[in-house]
Amino acid sequence: MIPSPIRVVIAEDDALVSEMVQRQLERLGYAIVGEAYDGYTAITVVAETRPDVVILDIEMPGLNGLEVAEELHASCPTPIVILTAYETPELVNQATAAGAGAYLLKPPQPRDLDRAITIAMARFADIMQLRAMNAELQRLNADLESSNADLEAYAHVVAHDLKDPLSAILGFAEVVQEEHTQLPAEKLTEYLGIIVTKSRKAVSIINGLLLLAEVQHLQHNVKPLQMQQIVKEALERLAWQIAEREAEITYPAEWPEVRGHPQLVEEVWANYISNALKYGGTRPRIALGYDADVITREGNRYYRFWVQDSGPGVPTQLHEILFEPFVRADSGHMRSNGHGLGLNIVRRIVEKLGGAVGVESQPGSGSRFWFTLPTTET
Numbered sequence: 001m002i003p004s005p006i007r008v009v010i011a012e013d014d015a016l017v018s019e020m021v022q023r024q025l026e027r028l029g030y031a032i033v034g035e036a037y038d039g040y041t042a043i044t045v046v047a048e049t050r051p052d053v054v055i056l057d058i059e060m061p062g063l064n065g066l067e068v069a070e071e072l073h074a075s076c077p078t079p080i081v082i083l084t085a086y087e088t089p090e091l092v093n094q095a096t097a098a099g100a101g102a103y104l105l106k107p108p109q110p111r112d113l114d115r116a117i118t119i120a121m122a123r124f125a126d127i128m129q130l131r132a133m134n135a136e137l138q139r140l141n142a143d144l145e146s147s148n149a150d151l152e153a154y155a156h157v158v159a160h161d162l163k164d165p166l167s168a169i170l171g172f173a174e175v176v177q178e179e180h181t182q183l184p185a186e187k188l189t190e191y192l193g194i195i196v197t198k199s200r201k202a203v204s205i206i207n208g209l210l211l212l213a214e215v216q217h218l219q220h221n222v223k224p225l226q227m228q229q230i231v232k233e234a235l236e237r238l239a240w241q242i243a244e245r246e247a248e249i250t251y252p253a254e255w256p257e258v259r260g261h262p263q264l265v266e267e268v269w270a271n272y273i274s275n276a277l278k279y280g281g282t283r284p285r286i287a288l289g290y291d292a293d294v295i296t297r298e299g300n301r302y303y304r305f306w307v308q309d310s311g312p313g314v315p316t317q318l319h320e321i322l323f324e325p326f327v328r329a330d331s332g333h334m335r336s337n338g339h340g341l342g343l344n345i346v347r348r349i350v351e352k353l354g355g356a357v358g359v360e361s362q363p364g365s366g367s368r369f370w371f372t373l374p375t376t377e378t
Contacts, residue, residue, distance in 0.1 A: 039063025073099030
């Protein structure tokens with residue numbers, strides 16, 4: 001396959017020099033895709049043609065070559081060769097700072113012109129690589145700062161929230177250990193039940209921490225989901241909570257086809273349902289479902305799934321912060337001893353799978369927590 005010629009824009013206010021450079025480049029196999037005779041036109045032509053390299057005169061009407069180079073470096077990065085009638089160390093430094101990769105004295109010789117273009121393109125590739133690496137480092141640093149902030153905040157939350165179940169486990173275990181021969185059977189059963197309940201809470205807190213730390217870096221294979229099976233497994237995980245709260249849960253027999261990761265989506269359902277059990281009031285009535293209408297966003301199609309509870313609802317001012325880490329629904333109508341991670345875990349998982357999360361609620365009318373996942377349609 002014959003490689004495409006390198007595409008060049010010439011920005012030179014001297015028509016004779018411009019014509020000479022154009023002929024030399026064409027003989028060398030370059031393709032001239034645009035010309036300009038002043039600085040402002042040069043910026044426009046480069047933006048429209050997106051060349052592989054720009055030959056840029058240092059002295060032009062409107063904007064000079066250095067000003068054009070600075071603007072292109074910021075708005076339309078392109079390899080640049082500066083043409084100049086004179087050479088000074090100061091000019092070389094200014095051209096380099098403006099983003100030029102090479103410079104030539106007028107009138108340029110064909111061999112020098114070809115060499116300067118090669119150097120400019122090589123330096124430009126290095127600069128772009130460094131820019132990408134710097135952007136990635138900044139992103140990683142921001143992620144690290146965010147993770148550190150989350151973990152620091154969570155350390156305080158865990159220390160507080162684990163103290164209650166662990167203290168109860170230790171206290172009742174000591175009583176059972178020391179007095180098990182004297183304790184009535186019903187008391188022994190009661191104390192062991194408390195130990196089991198508090199142990200489950202401690203495990204839930206620890207699992208939340210582990211999942212929060214891992215989900216950001218979790219490698220996953222997105223594939224079509226068997227949503228009916230996923231919902232079933234999420235409900236089985238929460239069977240003891242459902243029985244304890246005497247909850248009534250309904251859900252459709254069939255689900256739309258979407259893409260995701262089975263274990264992660266099960267975690268989303270489990271967190272939403274657990275949230276509904278906590279805040280759904282006495283003998284909560286919970287409905288699981290989805291919207292029949294497909295959502296289109298930025299050319300992609302999504303289904304929206306939801307969990308509707310019969311609780312007191314969430315005040316509007318809390319909607320925006322509920323999915324932040326360590327935020328708990330806690331108002332005059334609803335309280336829980338949760339550790340404030342469930343909804344943040346949901347948000348991180350769903351966004352990692354390409355969807356979105358949200359809540360619809362008014363005080364006194366229950367809450368509908370929703371999430372979206374991409375359809376299986378391409």
